[in-house]
Amino acid sequence: MYFLDQPDVMAPFVTGNRSRAFGAGLDPFAYARVTGGLRSLYDWPAAFRAVGDRLVAAAEEDAAGGRAVSAGEALRGAARWLHFSTLLPHPDADAAAGAARAADGAMRRALELTEPSAVRVEGASFAGWLRRPAGAGRPVPVVVVVPGLDSAKEEFHAVADALLARGVAVCSVDGPGQGVLAAARAPRADYQHVVGEVLDALAGHPGVDASRAGVLGLSLGGYYAAVSAAHEPRLRAAVAVSGPYRLAWEGLPLFVTDTLTRRCGGAEAARDFARRVDLTRTAADIGCPLLVVEGGTDDIPGVTSGQALAEAAPDATLLCVPHGDHLLGNCRPDWLPATADWLATRLGTGAAGA
Structure with missing residues (x-):
């Protein structure tokens, strides 16, 4: 049996990664909202990726408006969420690789804006x-x-x-x-x-x-x-x-x-x-x-x-x-x-x- 297919695996995984998420800088209330909406751990990558993508979009809007600090903060947050979307041994390896590249790119753009x-x-x-x-x-x-x-x-x-x-x-x-x-x-x-x-x-x-x-x-x-x-x-x-x-x-x-x-x-x-x-x-x-x-x-x-x-x-x-x-x-x-x-x-x- 694969990890994701174990019965009743979602609740302990969400709980077990809560302090890790907080330590990495994810907002605790956002983590609770995102994980609270999951039907199974198979949904984890897409749910976390969606938050990262929204933060990237917000950063692009901030950058276009000349708000470089806000854009940089949003991109740093996006990098964290995109990375957390890759934690599971999910069968969609291509999606995980894409999320890792997106996290890397978000961090690159954050540093360009806030720490050149x-x-x-x-x-x-x-x-x-x-x-x-x-x-x-x-x-x-x-x-x-x-x-x-x-x-x-x-x-x-x-x-x-x-x-x-x-x-x-x-x-x-x-x-x-x-x-x-x-x-x-x-x-x-x-x-x-x-x-x-x-x-x-x-x-x-x-x-x-x-x-x-x-x-x-x-x-x-x-x-x-x-x-x-x-x-x-x-x-x-x-x-x-x-x-x-x-x-x-x-x-x-x-x-x-x-x-x-x-x-x-x-x-x-x-x-x-x-x-x-x-x-x-x-x-x-x-x-x-x-x-x-x-x-x-x-x-x-x-x-x-x-x-x-x-x-x-x-x-x-x-x-x-x-x-x-x-x-x-x-x-x-x-x-x-x-x-x-x-x-x-x-x-x-x-x-x-x-």
Whole structure:
């Protein structure tokens, strides 16, 4: 049975993604209206896409009227809603790919209007945006922000804004199997090669001090951040938020296995990917300070949590919020400011706590 065909699956999925949606910046009342009108999860992509499309249309009207700030805000919102339309392992892969491209395009237009200094950064295995703090007059450290299994660079605006406010540049990326690259590249467990490619690209930007680089990954991206820190010597700090230490395929929820199967191109490839998501032999090789951020209520079957990573890595700190859920969208003030300060301190901005 596919995830979408399970009986009574819609209500727990809507509830389970509520704090994630709020943490990503979706309006909570709009989320309630949209999800309240669903007949089944098969309707989710079109319903969320419709909100994104309406925001794009509003942005075009604002831009035509010379209201650039309003247009930019609407486009940022559109990018979030368009991305959220792609969360499910829906059989219409073409629609998901189109929505991911639309989210990417909306974010591009938002930055053109409100942050023209943002730079598109791309390589063979990633696509993203490099943003620098406002008024930065000299090269600043940079953090690569890595999404997870079904997330994308459009989801983590709050994380990027917190780092920018502390004098740290941000390069938010989609890698293989993520966002705008989900249809073109299968996920890869050796994500250190992706982060290495990003760092190669950042080294050529005069406003960025790539010798002071960090990585922050969320959900499966937390594993990506940790494995990158174990293999990429240019990283000076790493953060894993709600990241797995290892996966056990047979215990994983159907949502995860179905999503992996679709993004990896088949069940056998998905099983192999899950088998390789394992830090047991790698954690001891992490050569930079590591912050592991965990929610105390985040308990996913088949997933060994990041607490094991904090115990195994040589220089790790565990920040556990007892009431936090997966991605800690229900308690952002309890972890995000401290995490941004921790990175700013480790990368030497002198702006921690600003």
